[in-house]
Amino acid sequence: MADFECILYELEDHIATVTLNRPDVMNALNWDAYAELEHVFRDIQKNPEVRCVILTGAGRAFCSGDDVKQIMMKIGDGEGGGRLREVRPGTTPAAKAILDCDRPVIAAVNGAAVGWGMDMSLMADFRIASEKAKFGELFVKRGLVADVGGMVRLPKIVGPQKAAELLFTGDIIPAEEALNIGLVMEVVAHDELMSAARTLAERISCNPPLAVRHLKEGLRRSFHGDYDEVGNWIAQTLGVLFQTEDHKEGVAAFMEKREPVFKGR
Numbered sequence: 001m002a003d004f005e006c007i008l009y010e011l012e013d014h015i016a017t018v019t020l021n022r023p024d025v026m027n028a029l030n031w032d033a034y035a036e037l038e039h040v041f042r043d044i045q046k047n048p049e050v051r052c053v054i055l056t057g058a059g060r061a062f063c064s065g066d067d068v069k070q071i072m073m074k075i076g077d078g079e080g081g082g083r084l085r086e087v088r089p090g091t092t093p094a095a096k097a098i099l100d101c102d103r104p105v106i107a108a109v110n111g112a113a114v115g116w117g118m119d120m121s122l123m124a125d126f127r128i129a130s131e132k133a134k135f136g137e138l139f140v141k142r143g144l145v146a147d148v149g150g151m152v153r154l155p156k157i158v159g160p161q162k163a164a165e166l167l168f169t170g171d172i173i174p175a176e177e178a179l180n181i182g183l184v185m186e187v188v189a190h191d192e193l194m195s196a197a198r199t200l201a202e203r204i205s206c207n208p209p210l211a212v213r214h215l216k217e218g219l220r221r222s223f224h225g226d227y228d229e230v231g232n233w234i235a236q237t238l239g240v241l242f243q244t245e246d247h248k249e250g251v252a253a254f255m256e257k258r259e260p261v262f263k264g265r
Contacts, residue, residue, distance in 0.1 A: 006033035007040055008058065014051040014209075015201045016044055016103075023059025028067040029116060034094045041097035051205035051212065053101065054197045055124055056108040057117075065115020065138060068254055091231025095148055098123040099227060102213040104204050108197035109133040109184070114172065115142075119149030122157065125216065126200060127184040129175040130193045135183060136172035142254070143247035143262070145237050148227045156223065158183055 006029075008019040018040055020027040029037075044050045057063055090096070098105065098120065107113075107124035114136040121127050121135070137154070139146045146154070146167060155163040158181045165171070175187045188196045204212060241247055246262045253260035 004036045004040065006030070007036045009040055011047075011050065013202070014049060014205045015054060015198065016047075016050045016052070017054045017056070018044075020057045020063055022067075023057075023061070025067060026061035026064035026112060027057040027059070027117070028064045030067040030070040033067075034092075037094040038097040041094075041101050044103060045097075045101050048209075050103055051209045052201040053103050053105045054108055054194075054201055055098075055105055055120070056194070056197070057110055059111070060132075061111040061117070062107070062109045062113040062133065063115075063117025063120055064112055065117050068251060090235060091228055092147055092235070095119070095123060096231070099148065102216050104201075104212060104216060106197050106200055108193050109135075109175075110190070110193055112136075114138050116147060116149075119147045122149035122153045127178075128193065128197050128200065129178060129184040129187045130190040131175055131187055132190050133175040133178070133184075133187075134172050135166075135175075135178050136170060137166045138170050138172075140168060141170040141260070142250040143244055144241050144250075145234060147234060148231050151234060152227045152230050153224060 004021075006020065006022055008017075008021045010017045010019075018037075020029075020033065020037075022028060022030075022033060027033075041053075044053060091099075104126070105124040106126045106128060107121040109121055109127055109129040111130065111132055112134050113121045114134070115138045118135045118137055137146050137150050139150070145151065150163075150167060154166065157163075158166075162181055166173070173181075175184065178184045179187045186196065245265050249260050249262060
């Protein structure tokens with residue numbers, strides 16, 4: 001396993017723990033973090049010693065989504081969006097790596113999981129939340145659409161009507177509401193989060209690993225389906241929306257800590 005700057009990785013008793021490690025920016029994702037997430041999940045997929053994965057964040061947040069300064073402002077100015085301008089841009093590589101992983105993934109949501117952070121939690125098979133966790137599909141606030149977590153998996157987990165409410169409003173909900181709508185499996189005391197995630201991982205990893213991997217693949221085929229075509233549409237749509245005035249206004253308002261004024265162009 002390679003050395004990472006934005007991620008901590010540990011493998012113990014067949015359980016891999018992947019920790020986003022940019023606590024100073026609430027684990028917001030920059031280009032390096034996205035690349036490292038992709039890399040670590042590709043490595044996990046090739047490692048027969050891994051039977052289950054716990055995904056969490058360092059500090060007080062799970063993941064606050066994209067690093068606005070390093071990603072959104074630059075894409076909005078035409079930088080860093082080369083993939084989005086391709087004929088078939090495909091699913092976000094980090095998302096594809098997580099979704100392609102055939103080992104069960106447990107998101108231990110220790111704090112804010114918003115924007116791509118919420119989408120990333122949705123790419124896991126299980127979500128266990130700290131009492132301090134909160135969730136929000138904030139993409140609409142930036143004039144954008146969600147990734148495959150929000151567009152494909154969220155409606156199947158909470159139903160299309162609740163998914164539409166979360167996506168269209170960008171509302172942030174606390175852990176207890178997330179539990180009530182079926183978004184998370186369990187809410188636990190903050191200090192017990194990793195223990196709860198580890199207990200579930202141990203219950204899974206003691207079983208025949210090949211059978212578990214095939215069971216996950218069967219669930220993907222029967223319930224979650226193929227996300228690649230939607231991933232192409234998402235990337236192409238983002239390629240358009242990143243150039244809009246509304247997106248630039250959403251980013252500017254966030255940076256200036258004010259309410260945005262959207263004009264539909």
